[in-house]
Amino acid sequence: MKDLDLSELDLSTIGSWPTAAKAAVVAVVCVAVLALGYFLHVQKKMEQLEQVRGKEPTLKRQFEKKQAKAANLDAYKEQMQDMEESFGTMLRQLPSKTEVDDLLVDVSQTGLSSGIEFELFKPQSERQIEFYAELPIQISMLGTYHQFGRFVSGVAALPRIVTLHDIKLSNSRDGRLKMDVTAKTYRYLDEDELASAKKK
Helix, strand or coil: CCCCCHHHCCHHHHHHCCHHHHHHHHHHHHHHHHHHHHHHHHHHHHHHHHHHHHHHHHHHHHHHHHHHHHHCHHHHHHHHHHHHHHHHHHHHCCCCHHHHHHHHHHHHHHHHHCCCEEEEEEECCCEEECCEEEEEEEEEEEECHHHHHHHHHHHHCCCCCEEEEEEEEEECCCCCEEEEEEEEEEEECCHHHHHHHHHC
16 A cells, blocks of 8 residues: 555556555445435434424423323213203203293282382393393382392392392482392293304
């Protein structure tokens, strides 16, 4: 190798080169192929690997959350069933379209049985909200504090849902109290009304 003169080497006669020269050329070609393979293939794969490693903590957290949900699936199903039963019970407390008139009579009868004198009992226009309709009733009545208390207790004891809003108490001319209140009752929408509401 010490006596080898590179100027004497000719690529067309590479087969007759000394073994050391052939080994050097093979080593250079192997290094070049490896470098080229690294830059063309391995480097891209390494970058992809780093990206995937960066996503690993997020995916682990997502997996842990989903695993916790899956572990509690039976409890969630049981809770969902309880909620559906509770919702069904509440829905049954909402009157249908045909029962609203009876409910209005119940509210007015509750007031009369409490000794209250109605000055105004005026149902307002109905308002549809999602799966139910709200019917406000504007009420103005005269009575004593205790009569109003009995009325409110009687309304709360009705089998149907009635809520009282915007309560205003004032003195009347005859010495009694005057109460202005908006009572709201609710009814569930039938299937035709629900379909119509969805279209809107």
